[in-house]
Amino acid sequence: MADAAAALAGAVVRYPGRPPIGPIDLTVAHGEIVALVGPSGAGKSTILRLLAGLERPSEGEVRRATTGATGFVFQAPTLLPWADALINVALPLELAGLAPAAARERAAAALAAVGLGDRLDARPRQLSGGMAMRVSLARALVTEPDLLLLDEPFAALDSVTRRRLIEDLHRLWSGRAPRPAIVFVTHDVEEAVYLAGRAIVLDAATGAVSASLASPGALPRPLDWRADAAYRHAVEELAAALSRAMPADQAA
Amino acid sequence: MSRLLPPLLLTILLLLTWEAACRLMHVPAYFLPPPSAVAIALVERAPLLAGSALQTFLMALQALLVAGLIGGGLALAVSLNRSAEHVVRPLAVALQVTPVVAIAPLVLIWAGLDHADRAVIALAAAVAFFPLFSGILTGLKSADPDLERLFDLYGANALQRLWRLRLPAALPFALEGLRVASGLAVIGAVVAEFVSGSGATQGLAWRLLEAGNRLRTADMLAALVCLMAMGLALNALVGLVERRARARLS
Numbered sequence: 001m002a003d004a005a006a007a008l009a010g011a012v013v014r015y016p017g018r019p020p021i022g023p024i025d026l027t028v029a030h031g032e033i034v035a036l037v038g039p040s041g042a043g044k045s046t047i048l049r050l051l052a053g054l055e056r057p058s059e060g061e062v063r064r065a066t067t068g069a070t071g072f073v074f075q076a077p078t079l080l081p082w083a084d085a086l087i088n089v090a091l092p093l094e095l096a097g098l099a100p101a102a103a104r105e106r107a108a109a110a111l112a113a114v115g116l117g118d119r120l121d122a123r124p125r126q127l128s129g130g131m132a133m134r135v136s137l138a139r140a141l142v143t144e145p146d147l148l149l150l151d152e153p154f155a156a157l158d159s160v161t162r163r164r165l166i167e168d169l170h171r172l173w174s175g176r177a178p179r180p181a182i183v184f185v186t187h188d189v190e191e192a193v194y195l196a197g198r199a200i201v202l203d204a205a206t207g208a209v210s211a212s213l214a215s216p217g218a219l220p221r222p223l224d225w226r227a228d229a230a231y232r233h234a235v236e237e238l239a240a241a242l243s244r245a246m247p248a249d250q251a252a
Numbered sequence: 253m254s255r256l257l258p259p260l261l262l263t264i265l266l267l268l269t270w271e272a273a274c275r276l277m278h279v280p281a282y283f284l285p286p287p288s289a290v291a292i293a294l295v296e297r298a299p300l301l302a303g304s305a306l307q308t309f310l311m312a313l314q315a316l317l318v319a320g321l322i323g324g325g326l327a328l329a330v331s332l333n334r335s336a337e338h339v340v341r342p343l344a345v346a347l348q349v350t351p352v353v354a355i356a357p358l359v360l361i362w363a364g365l366d367h368a369d370r371a372v373i374a375l376a377a378a379v380a381f382f383p384l385f386s387g388i389l390t391g392l393k394s395a396d397p398d399l400e401r402l403f404d405l406y407g408a409n410a411l412q413r414l415w416r417l418r419l420p421a422a423l424p425f426a427l428e429g430l431r432v433a434s435g436l437a438v439i440g441a442v443v444a445e446f447v448s449g450s451g452a453t454q455g456l457a458w459r460l461l462e463a464g465n466r467l468r469t470a471d472m473l474a475a476l477v478c479l480m481a482m483g484l485a486l487n488a489l490v491g492l493v494e495r496r497a498r499a500r501l502s
Contacts, residue, residue, distance in 0.1 A: 049401075052405055053405075054401050054404055054405060070405060072401070072402065072405050074398045074401075074402075076398065078396060078398040078399055078402060080399065080416070080417070080420070081501075082500075082501045091402075091406070091416070092402075092406045095403065095406040095407065095408045095412055095416075096406060096407065143406075
């Protein structure tokens with residue numbers, strides 16, 4: 001546990017009028033990529049908010065490595081609509097008290113790293129969905145976090161853009177030393193197997209971890225890995241585990 | 253230009269019909285003067301009317317400023333405290349539903365008979381207050397909840413959150429409120445001047461009242477035309493502010 005980037009130990013979250021979520025035990029090692037898969041309502045987003053410290057558990061505890069920042073990418077790009085890409089990406093640094101000039105310099109570098117070095121002054125409405133999501137990713141990475149949390153970030157994008165962004169995410173992750181830990185929420189089993197080293201299935205009824213499956217192969221993935229039998233097999237295995245975690249009325 | 257032409261043609265047609273009807277049916281001038289007589293009155297009384305229009309315009313602007321400062325300040329205070337809205341909003345609604353005509357005599361007493369202009373500004377501000385307060389308060393709470401979470405995540409302080417998130421998010425709502433408030437401020441100013449009825453304020457409503465007391469109907473209509481033009485001018489000014497601000501925002 002001491003070398004974990006983040007961990008939940010027996011964490012339970014109660015919302016009024018709803019069954020409790022958990023107890024959840026989850027340890028994310030430094031530099032690890034974990035996919036959280038589960039039916040809607042199983043508490044995937046809640047786990048991310050717990051890990052980010054945006055919410056406190058009703059019971060149990062959340063542990064975070066004391067060093068390092070947390071990056072968060074939401075389902076939508078969630079950019080300030082009145083500010084350009086550069087200012088949006090510089091925002092976390094400026095909120096932390098960094099001088100605007102220095103913050104914007106680092107923001108420009110972060111935007112260049114996601115391939116938007118020539119769109120620094122673009123407003124969010126001038127960007128496509130994929131580009132806006134890249135800005136959001138640059139904003140999450142600009143603080144050089146050791147834990148990056150992504151809540152179904154690519155769900156609204158077309159499949160080509162989505163694949164490109166997954167490759168970018170792998171590239172950005174493997175290009176950093178030390179590598180950040182990534183926790184990634186998705187409802188897409190193929191995305192989970194491809195992107196993560198480990199997929200965790202949450203149970204719809206209890207919100208607890210019902211299965212944990214390691215993905216085969218090394219990260220980042222080789223070019224034609226989606227055609228690999230090992231990948232197909234892992235996808236089917238994860239799909240079966242997810243189906244078992246579904247409530248009876250949704251499983252059919 | 254092509255958008256302006258049809259309403260302009262309709263206006264000219266209506267004016268010609270009015271002129272012809274007055275002449276053909278020999279309508280007495282005290283009852284309904286023809287538009288030509290109104291035009292003459294407008295020209296003859298132009299300096300007086302222009303001065304009065306400026307007076308009313310400035311009173312409405314001052315009222316908007318007062319209402320904006322009080323409404324905006326109160327909305328800001330309320331937005332910082334979740335339970336404060338339940339305390340303040342019913343009072344704001346009560347102020348809104350009370351007819352301005354009914355509170356005008358009271359405000360005139362409080363302002364003092366020598367300071368009718370202050371009463372006019374206060375009453376116009378009272379009617380302009382609600383759309384500004386309500387709009388700004390709604391706007392301050394309109395920021396995307398995920399953006400609020402992002403500011404939580406990066407440990408933003410209250411001032412950073414206000415300046416970098418809530419105020420920019422509130423601006424379109426404040427502008428919408430300003431548009432409604434500017435129309436109401438003119439109504440408030442005119443009503444207050446009617447009620448004061450003393451001529452101490454020398455605004456357009458007083459010109460209307462003065463001409464009415466003397467049965468100079470053409471002068472009344474001329475004052476009314478000026479009031480309409482002034483309302484349009486204020487509307488255009490607010491529209492200009494709105495467009496400038498929106499261009500910067502998006």
